[in-house]
Amino acid sequence: MKTAEIAQRYLTYFEKNGHTIVPSASLVTDDPALLFTVAGMVPFIPYLSGDVPAPYRRAADNQKCIRTLDIEEVGKTPRHGTFFQMLGNWSFGDYFKEGAIGFAWEFLTGAEDAGGLGFDPKDLWVTVYEEDDEAHDLWLQLTDLPEERIQRLGKDTNYWSTGLPGPAGPCSEIFFDRGPAYGIDGGPATDDDRYVEIWNLVFMQYQITNVRSKYDFDVVGELPAKNIDTGMGLERIAFIKQGVDNMYETDQVRPVLDAAVALSGKTYGAVHDDDVRFRVIADHIRSSLMLLSDGVTPSNEGRGYILRRLMRRAIRAMRLLGVDGPTFGVLFAASRDAMKEAYPIVEADYPRFEQYALAEEATFLRTLAAGSELLDESLTETKTSGGGQLSGSQAFLLHDTYGFPIDLTLEIAEEAGLSVDRAAFDALMHEQRTRAKADARSRKRQLADTSVYRAFRAPGETVFTGFTELETASTILGLLVDGQPVQRAVQGQIAEVILAETALYAESGGQVADRGVIVGPGFELDVLDVQKPVAGLISHTVEVVSGEVGVDQPATSVVDAVNRRAAQQAHSATHLIHAALRDTLGTSATQAGSLNRAGYLRFDFSWGQALSDATKTEIEEIANNAVRDNLQVTTRVLSLDEAKNLGAMALFGEKYGETVRMVDIGGPWSRELCGGTHVASSAEISLISLVGEASVGASNRRVEALVGLDAFRELAAERALVSQLTSTLKTPKDQLATRIAELTASLKAAEKKIAQFEAKALGDRLPQLVEAAQPVGAFRVIAQSIGAAASADDVRTVALQARDRLGAQAGVVALGAIVGDRPVVIVATNDAARAAGAKAGVLAKTAASVLGGGGGGRDDVAQGGGADAAALPDAFAAIVRSLEASAA
Template sequence: MRTADIAQRYLDFFEKNDHVIVPSASLVSDDPSLLFTVAGMVPFIPYLTGVVPSPHPRIADLQKCIRTNDIEEVGKTARHGTFFQMLGNWSFGDYFKEGAIRYAWELLTSSESDGGLGFDEKDLWVTVYETDDEAESIWRDIIGLKPERIQRLGRADNYWNTGQPGPGGPDSEIFFDRGPSYGKDGGPAVDDTRFLEIWNLVFMQDFIENVRSGTEFDITGDLPQKNIDTGMGLERVAFLKQGVENMYESDQVRPVLDRAVELSGRRYGAVHQDDVRFRVVADHVRSSLMLLSDGVRPSNEGRGYVLRRLMRRSVRAMRLLGVDEPVFPELFAASRDAMKVTYPELERDWSILSAAAFAEEETFRRTLAQGSTILDLALGETKKAGGTTLSGSEAFLLHDTYGFPIDLTLEVAEEAGLDVDRSAFDDLMRGQRERAKADARNRKRQFADVSVYRQFRALGETGFAGYTELQTESRVLGIIVDGHPAQTAAEGDVAEVILAETTLYAESGGQVADKGTIVGAGFELDVLDVQRPVAGLISHTVHVDSGSVAVDDHATTVVDAANRRAARQAHSATHLVHAALRDTLGRTATQAGSLNRAGYMRFDFSWAQPLSAETRSEIEDITNRAVNDALEVTTRIVSLDEAKEAGAMALFGEKYGDVVRMVDIGGPWSRELCAGTHVSSSAEIGLVSVVGESSIGASNRRIEALVGQDAFRELAAERTVVSQLSAALKAPRDQLSTRIEELQANLKAAEKRIAQFEAKERAGRVPALAEAAQPVGSYRVAATSLGEVGSADDVRTLALSVRERLGADAAVVAFGGVANGRPIVVVATNDAARAAGAKAGALVRIAAGVLGGGGGGKDDVAQGGGTDASALDAALAAVVSELAGA
């Protein structure tokens, strides 16, 4: 049974049983404390906690999930994978334990011909929470499961909670017995490898407080509404139904593994380490493709870093399998074809997704080439010094700074006949992980606690009148001070104010929040920020400038009209720039993020190469022609399906409901789903001036522009500068470029002549400086302060020239100078001096210590500096003293 068929059977079954089927939420979680959707229940947290009323009493879904906390275990076991899919059925105050258990058992054990999954009852075991007599009774007396196949377990295994105060409840898990060849008998309490969990039924009934850990908390009461939260692991059920050993061999993953086998020429099932690498490739390529499809792009931070790590681990694994050529064109295409039945957008958006993937592989291949060069040098130095082991610190530097994988370092070192101090490397890696974990703990990466908003959201959605009005009469529904509900906020307080209706725009879709005030009888509030902490609720962070505001007070929201006008101009300009980009570069240039505020817009888009000056100028020209054409701007509220049929841009990473707001500028020329505020005609934008274009990652670029009056002021300032240059250089405006190029050429020629004079002058000083060398112990030592110098290079050049002139006798040169007010010291030794024990690096550190600084280098030449220029003579004397005592 194909994976897609299993999912469809599940959804069909629950739709037949009065569940509303909802699409998967994005892998990019709405929860600000989570990078990704890590479990099927994450999108439903607001409904499960009661903060937001559920739109339906019964829901079922297939949810995409990503977990990377066990990434090092991927490929080694049957259960570890980064991307996985959870089938879930949800009841919000409707059916409870008996209903959930009946539905699960019926679907699992009904025959395939009747639409079920066809599991044999004798192969299924269940666990229940240790005190849940009700669940055990249902399994035993209603379902008819034999008592010996029902096991009770404690909080660590059979109790669910979010990790903080709020809802929780016991759960019941269903396990499949894979047979005696997979482990010991005795049920899941004995061996959870043989007995594989396939479905978890959470009975959310308790309110918990005083949470001290995942198993230490107090159950303080019952929830007002009991919920059902279930999850069936699609990949686990798929590989069991398909009769294969693990998820990597199931139909949605195996095609990538098979293509990797073909590319490598090695056989799957022959060598354990190779098998692990094949499974890593299969898992990581699929995970990367799904992350790309939800708008994540490779970068060095956050979600982008996770994606980059997955992609680079794939390339590394293929290289260790003997494949040095680019592999993503083959592997990602195989994953697309395996997943497109369930996720047709993978085929629809293939050109965009593949461009990002292929660019990242090319970037990493360049990184590997650079790392290989650095590694070769390090191995050469190790051999030259007579060593047999590359240090762990050098291996870690290659890994941490250059992204060069330790596996490849080990491989290359072995080829060179050297070992790597793996123990020291592992210690450094362990320290890095501990620092990362400590940082994560400091940031308390748990589900965000938004329970404080529950009572306000229960009163209904906040009305937004700001599309057509700048002021509206409203009522204060709630006040939050220091994270807790309050009845009042007094003068000087900073508080959150919840209103029944507002005209103030809450930050979203790249548009920053409105500025403005909230006024009423006896109070005035300065609006500092406006946000949507939970769906349907708008919260105003305010400073109470005067008076006191209380719950139930009448209030008027007043938007700063000038700021709103400029923000509307910037947001509409962003849509124009997006359309101009697609006109110029093609449909693969899609939005990857934006920021709009009064007078300024920033637009990030998927593109691997810098824009030429001509392309940038063309985009700016198309945008401003659209402004000049006074294109009509219209908005319509339509269904999501209608909007997509009309060709509206549904942007990667954005989340949309069933009903959306579609914004047209010039009809279909610019048609996007957008909840922001906009002008009514493109002519109102006034002017768009592109002021910057830069890279923000391997396959992402950023355009920045000023809009409206800000754009005019910028151009006016540039005109003033041009006029001043024209007057100063005595050249007409159209000849300024030529005149500046002439001046640059003259300056370069003058600098070259000066450098020649300085080099000649330095060369002229060499004989006298060499003659001044004095015998010190067993060395000839030239130690001189050169006074003011142009740079450290001048001191170094003289030191090397004098060392050469001193001949083959043991000679040490120690020169100092002052460049830009800071002292510099350079020490150079010849072969004979080094053989006698004089090391430049050690000597320069002595001098630099006197100068209040530091330094270092090799035994033949080293350089240092400090802060105390007046101590330069003393620093050189310290070098001489050290040599005299040697």
């Protein structure tokens, strides 16, 4: 039974049983405490907590999830995966334990030809919370499970909470017994891999407080509306129903594993460590593809860092399997073909996803090459110094700074006959993880308790009137000061104001919040920010400028019309830029982020190379032609499917409900789903001036533009600058570029001549330098400063020439100079000096440590530097002491 068929059976069953089928939310969650949707319940948290009224009494879904907490276990167990799909059925104050248990048992054990999964009841076990007699008895009443296959377990396994005050409750888990070939008898209580958890039924019935840990808290009573939250692991069900040993061998994952086998030439099932690597590759490639399909792109922070880490772990695994070259073209295509039935977007937008993947692979392969060179230097230095072990700090530096995997460091070090101080490396990694966890806990503690908005959201959504009005009379539903509800706020206080209706736009979709005021009888509030703390609720952060404001008072929201108009110009201009980019570059140039504020727009898009000046001019001209043509801007509210059928672009990073707002500029030329405010016609934008274009990632570019009056001011400033240059250079403006090029060429020629004179002057000092050589033990040493120099290369040239003039005797030359206000030391040694133990790289490091900087290089020539030019004499003295010690 294919994975997609299992999911469809599940949704069909629950739809027949009165559940609303809810599409999967994005892997990118709105929850500020999470980077990703880590569990099926994440999109339903506002409904389960009661912060937002549920739009349905019962629901079912197949939710995409990403979880990397146990990433090191991927490939080692049959069930750990970073991307997984969670089938869930939900009740919001409707059915409870009896309904949840009944549905689960009927679907699992129902005949396949009747739409069930056809599990044999004798293969199923159940666990319940040790104090939940009700669930225990219901399992006996509703099913034919014998008493001995219902086990009672403690809070650590069978009690659910978020670890924060709020809803909680016992849970009941369903396990599949894989048989004696997979482990010991005794049921799930043995915690053996023989028993695979396939479904968890959470009975959310209590309110908890005074949370001391996830399993230590006070229950303050039952929830007014009891909820059901279930999750069934689709991949786990799939590998059982497909008769394979683990999730990596199911129909949606195995094709990638087979592609990796073909590329490596190795056999799956022959060597344990290789098998783990094959499974890691299969899992991580699929996870990476699914993250890309939800708009995540590789980067050095946040979600992008997780994606980058998954991709690089896959590359590392391929390398450990003996494949050093590019493989993503084959692996990602295999994953696309395996996932496209369940998620058509991975095929429809595959060229763009592949572009990101191939760029990231190429980048990391270059990183591996550079890291290998640095590692080789470290290994050579370790051997030269007589050591047999690479330091943990050096291995950690390669891992943390250069992205070089520890596994490869261990492998290469072993080939060189050295070990790695793994204990020290692990200690440094532990410190880093501890800091990261502390940061995450700190961020979680600082989150606002959204339950304070529950009472304000319960009556319904805040009505936004700002599409048609700049002033709206309403009523103050609530006030918060320091996150707590209050009845009044007085002059000078910062407060949050909740209105029943508002004309003020809350920040979203790249458009910043409106400026404005809220006024009422005897008070005026300056609006500092407008946000949506929970879905459907708009909150205004204000300063009480005058008077005193209270709950239930009448209040009028007033938008700053000038700022709003300029913001609308920028937002509509963003749509024009997007359309112009697609006209010029093709449909793969899609939006990856934007920011619109009064007079300015920033637009990120998927593209792998810099735009030429001609291309930028063309994009700017297309956009401004659209302004000139005075295209009509129209908006329609319609279903998401209708909008997509009309060709509207659904942009990554945006969340859409069943109904959406579609914005057309010039009909289908620019047709996007957008909840922002816009001009009535393109001519109102006035003017668009591109002012910047740059890279923001391996396959992302960013354009910046000024709009309207800001664009005019920028062009006026450029006109004034050109006028000044024509006057100063006494050159017509159409000849300025040629004149400036001539002046630049003349300047470079003059600089070259000066450098030649300086180099000759340094060369003329060679006899004096050689004559000043001093004996230090067996060495003849030149160690002195030569004053200012144009570049370190000039100093290097003189040092090498001086070394050659020292003849066959063991010679060491250490020349210092001031280059650009910073001290530089070049050390050069001849063959005899190196044979006597003088290494230029070691001596350069010695000097650099005195100068307050760093250095190193080869044994024959090396460079060091720092910040303290006055310490050059001490640096030379340190070199001499080092040579004296080696001579002794």
